[in-house]
Amino acid sequence: MPALYPTVVSNRFTNEIGGFTKSFGTPDVVIGQVRALSVVHGDLKELPEKVKSYVQENIKLCEPDKIHICDGTDYENQKLIDQMLEQGTITALSKYENCWLARTNPADTARVESKTFISTEKKSETIPTPKNGVKGALGNWIAPADMDAAIKERFTSCMIGRTMYVVPFSMGPIGSPLSKIGIELTDSPYVVASMRIMTRMGAPILKKLKDDQDFVKCLHSVGRPSNGIVEYPNWPCDPERTIILHRPKNNEIVSYGSGYGGNSLLGKKCFALRIGSTIAKREGWLAEHMLILGITNPKGQKRYIAAAFPSACGKTNLAMMTPSLPGYKIECVGDDIAWMKFDKNGQLRAINPENGFFGVAPGTSRSSNPIAMDTIFKNTVFTNVASTSDGGVFWEGMEKEVVDNTNITDWKGNPWKKGQSTPAAHPNSRFCTPASQCPIIDPAWEDAEGVPISAILFGGRRPTGVPLVYEARDWKHGVFIGSSMRSEATAAAEYKGKVIMHDPFAMRPFFGYNFGQYLSHWLSMENRSDKLPKIFHVNWFRKDSNGKFLWPGFGENSRVLDWILRRLDGEKIAQETPIGLIPAPNSFNLKGIEENVNLEELFNIPKDFWLNEVEAIEKYFDDQVGKDLPKEIVLQLENLKKRLAQM
Numbered sequence: 244m245p246a247l248y249p250t251v252v253s254n255r256f257t258n259e260i261g262g263f264t265k266s267f268g269t270p271d272v273v274i275g276q277v278r279a280l281s282v283v284h285g286d287l288k289e290l291p292e293k294v295k296s297y298v299q300e301n302i303k304l305c306e307p308d309k310i311h312i313c314d315g316t317d318y319e320n321q322k323l324i325d326q327m328l329e330q331g332t333i334t335a336l337s338k339y340e341n342c343w344l345a346r347t348n349p350a351d352t353a354r355v356e357s358k359t360f361i362s363t364e365k366k367s368e369t370i371p372t373p374k375n376g377v378k379g380a381l382g383n384w385i386a387p388a389d390m391d392a393a394i395k396e397r398f399t400s401c402m403i404g405r406t407m408y409v410v411p412f413s414m415g416p417i418g419s420p421l422s423k424i425g426i427e428l429t430d431s432p433y434v435v436a437s438m439r440i441m442t443r444m445g446a447p448i449l450k451k452l453k454d455d456q457d458f459v460k461c462l463h464s465v466g467r468p469s470n471g472i473v474e475y476p477n478w479p480c481d482p483e484r485t486i487i488l489h490r491p492k493n494n495e496i497v498s499y500g501s502g503y504g505g506n507s508l509l510g511k512k513c514f515a516l517r518i519g520s521t522i523a524k525r526e527g528w529l530a531e532h533m534l535i536l537g538i539t540n541p542k543g544q545k546r547y548i549a550a551a552f553p554s555a556c557g558k559t560n561l562a563m564m565t566p567s568l569p570g571y572k573i574e575c576v577g578d579d580i581a582w583m584k585f586d587k588n589g590q591l592r593a594i595n596p597e598n599g600f601f602g603v604a605p606g607t608s609r610s611s612n613p614i615a616m617d618t619i620f621k622n623t624v625f626t627n628v629a630s631t632s633d634g635g636v637f638w639e640g641m642e643k644e645v646v647d648n649t650n651i652t653d654w655k656g657n658p659w660k661k662g663q664s665t666p667a668a669h670p671n672s673r674f675c676t677p678a679s680q681c682p683i684i685d686p687a688w689e690d691a692e693g694v695p696i697s698a699i700l701f702g703g704r705r706p707t708g709v710p711l712v713y714e715a716r717d718w719k720h721g722v723f724i725g726s727s728m729r730s731e732a733t734a735a736a737e738y739k740g741k742v743i744m745h746d747p748f749a750m751r752p753f754f755g756y757n758f759g760q761y762l763s764h765w766l767s768m769e770n771r772s773d774k775l776p777k778i779f780h781v782n783w784f785r786k787d788s789n790g791k792f793l794w795p796g797f798g799e800n801s802r803v804l805d806w807i808l809r810r811l812d813g814e815k816i817a818q819e820t821p822i823g824l825i826p827a828p829n830s831f832n833l834k835g836i837e838e839n840v841n842l843e844e845l846f847n848i849p850k851d852f853w854l855n856e857v858e859a860i861e862k863y864f865d866d867q868v869g870k871d872l873p874k875e876i877v878l879q880l881e882n883l884k885k886r887l888a889q890m
């Protein structure tokens with residue numbers, strides 16, 4: 244059998260080194276013509292054995308012209324930037340240091356939930372069986388053979404003329420017992436540059452990987468349209484055939500056709516949540532769509548809180564909040580994902596598996612989130628924001644931050660004027676920025692054993708009926724609250740309009756396995772610890788009859804955290820309601836608040852609304868979860884119904 248790889252390996256970034264023939268010893272592979280493959284960076288021979296076979300397998304499938312094994316160095320990054328500048332994928336933002344703007348194909352701007360699938364032998368392992376005639380809404384299943392066919396159809400020869408980057412990365416601090424390693428193969432330099440920000444990426448990861456060690460396999464291509472026409476040469480993609488596939492059994496992710504965010508930075512939603520939740524189920528921990536923050540009260544006592552809100556519902560903002568209440572201090576551990584495990588003392592501990600923030604840009608401003616503004620203007624890749632004639636960025640919410648005579652170019656590259664009916668920045672435009680640059684990054688954010696979690700918050704966008712904050716009666720009730728979460732749709736996925744959607748645990752798009760089993764897993768945590776965190780529900784988004792927010796939000800949310808911390812201290816400041824515990828009269832701290840706040844309306848629990856809500860939840864469980872719904876949750880629902888009836 245011929246040697247798999249040539250003995251001559253490239254110097255760094257030489258363009259072509261003595262092309263060599265592909266020969267994998269499997270004569271049934273017919274490649275139209277014999278093509279040359281060059282390794283332009285790194286050494287295939289030095290890859291750990293299992294990585295080598297994974298790469299080899301996919302070279303055979305995708306037929307790239309070049310292989311580049313990423314080391315994560317500044318030098319490498321600069322080369323990628325130069326190349327993206329040349330291809331028009333990014334432009335330089337001269338106003339800031341090392342900042343770049345990518346404009347995508349307008350058909351590729353958000354996660355595509357309808358094209359995201361989990362593959363298991365049995366469908367019921369992936370999703371609960373919906374009621375007859377009802378379309379399942381808790382994930383999409385694909386049969387293993389169909390997954391194989393979908394891959395073959397799309398990936399065969401898809402990298403001809405391109406470079407395949409081998410991206411080794413760690414989710415979680417390198418070497419932490421909670422961390423996991425992945426290898427992403429991609430043909431997108433944008434993905435490589437973004438993965439370098441969002442994960443710990445490069446040579447140190449390969450050094451850690453033993454020859455026989457497993458890793459999460461992540462294959463990605465931006466694809467090419469089947470008609471051969473690349474509409475936006477700066478952003479090749481294949482929206483029509485886009486598909487995001489997961490095979491939990493093999494710790495495998497395959498993503499085709501999109502270059503955007505959660506579709507392509509495979510460490511994030513695909514690995515840390517979908518595959519992560521299946522590993523967590525097996526190993527007895529939790530992989531959740533949660534921010535993690537540290538909060539110090541005026542007495543100097545510090546605690547950590549984790550919070551699950553659906554995409555674009557305020558995680559990044561809460562994680563970086565500047566508290567309006569004097570004496571409080573917030574520090575940020577993570578803004579999107581938490582991996583949580585009980586330690587041997589029964590304390591729940593969390594790590595942020597990420598290394599950066601992929602945050603929603605619109606709405607981020609000096610007044611709403613000054614900490615984010617102090618984080619993002621160096622070493623950052625912006626995507627689909629607007630640009631200014633002085634080499635800066637612009638988005639809705641930054642009106643006060645651009646001088647009047649600067650010209651604005653919208654996210655599509657067209658001149659844009661204030662007052663225009665279309666937005667300057669795409670509503671799902673993002674900044675991708677290193678977490679270490681956050682001025683309030685928590686000193687323990689990279690601690691190998693994680694930070695201790697005292698409270699868990701669930702929340703969403705609820706314009707009516709749902710109070711600012713309420714507390715779960717106990718763990719089971721808390722799990723029920725998570726399971727019954729609903730929220731207004733946002734631009735983070737392909738949904739249209741402001742419909743209220745069920746989004747249990749803010750995980751609906753991210754469950755890696757059957758939601759009913761996920762609930763049982765959460766309920767089983769009660770057997771693991773006798774000091775479980777307290778659970779709360781929050782809603783910053785309630786509106787008055789004129790459609791105006793009833794609560795100023797942002798830094799003022801510290802007042803909600805203040806009540807929560809005092810509850811953790813055991814203060815008797817709560818009153819019972821049918822849905823849970825809300826602040827007792829005069830217990831909620833409004834001292835010094837500037838806005839007029841109508842607490843009455845904010846904490847009002849309208850009986851009719853809640854009767855409807857219970858009906859909607861019951862129907863959802865009935866339609867979507869059926870026999871997989873744990874008995875404890877059925878009981879919680881019955882009890883809530885009874886309490887509401889007595890209201």
Ligand SMILES: Nc1nc2c(ncn2[C@@H]2O[C@H](COP(=O)(O)OP(=O)(O)O)[C@@H](O)[C@H]2O)c(=O)[nH]1
Nearest residue numbers: 554555556557558559560603605606783796797
């Ligand atoms: N009204 C209001 N809007 C908020 C609040 N927190 C965040 N937002 C807005 O919600 C959007 C998404 O926020 P972000 O923190 O990026 O959400 P994430 O995707 O969950 O991290 C942005 O437009 C924010 O300005 C709040 O407390 N009140």
Ligand SMILES: C=C(OP(=O)(O)O)C(=O)O
Nearest residue numbers: 354504505554555601735
């Ligand atoms: C990363 C993403 O999700 P989120 O909106 O939760 O930040 C995404 O939509 O690509």
Ligand SMILES: [Mn+2]
Nearest residue numbers: 558559602603
């Ligand atoms: Mn976010």
